[in-house]
Amino acid sequence: MSTQRKMMAADAKLANKIVELAKRRDSTVFKTVNDILEEALRADQMGLSLSEVVDERETFEKAKKMGFTFTIEKLLYDVVDLAYSKNKKGISEMWLDTGRWYGKYFSNRSNDGIDTFAEAMDLMTIGNSVFNIEKTRGDGIRVSCVGESFTPGFIEVYSLFMEGVFEAFGMNLEEKENSEGIIRLRFKRSG
Template sequence: MGENEVGGGKFVPISEATLKQIEAASRSENYSIRKFIEEGLIGVIRAYEMGYPPSKLVDVLEFLRIHDAFGGLIVPRAIFSEILKIKFNGQEKEYLLEKWYECGRWYGASLRRSSDDPISTFKLYLMSMGWNLNEVEVREEGNDLRLVCVSSTITAEETEILSRFITGALFGMGYAIKKEDIITGMIILDCVRGGTNNQSLKNE
């Protein structure tokens, strides 16, 4: 279906089902259909200019919704780094790492319920939430998945915390960890969907 130019503007055909959704949403917001569409398109363009294509907008909003529902806070990286310098004894450290793992499980389970593609949404979350990751790579083949996170700046402590969080999230999304390779600044996890031999770093 093409576009028709009329009076300096364009008519772009859309499906009847989509139009009905737009009509309902615009009435709910007390907008005209034209204003609703124009503001929506302006928002899409602004997001695109910030590096988020239209296909990723729902994913961004989804993990922000989950972050808010979980009571997430925005903590400056400098403060977070200072907290990590606190010396905990073995039991205290393990308790905190377990909390990060459980937090990841909650995020993963929430994404599994609400996202059409939870792994892609989670990848975007990792890239967008201040972990200073240079690379997040996901390879899927059948039921197997490899997740690779690389950062040239995060510390050993941050790597350990992040790996616990990711392991929990993968568990929440229904994956079992088959193999893991974790060094400062690099996390490599090989997983299988629907496996029963789930493990976290605490079991290493």
């Protein structure tokens, strides 16, 4: 049984990389190219480009390496809210300390850690919440997070987590405004 074939043009450097890929996988160039094309078409049927699929996979891999886990959003908020109502001091210290730990972690990964932290927060806010870090004049940072499902307890401890992170970055909290579903924090470099 023979399969019909059709020739397609490709950049020579890319074609050579496909040949190398096929060799590494102990496959043929024909099969490797067809596998790639099938996955590109599958991504297109999902309304995505192949690069979007790869980028999202990379995001999940980064999240795993950072120790993040995925959970049911509403359940997370409700459990945190319940724990906060039962033990405000203990839960608050836990989230602040965890923020400090992650702040040190991100500081060690790059010069100031802020950009790396912003990338991580993009990973954590995959659901319906929106996270934004904005550098202001001087050495200031403005952080805002909006989540329509945030519970009051979650808002309190999540803002403490961010306070801990920025404390580890050598920044002081200048302003804090928490309201229903919204966290706004402003930090300034200490010293």
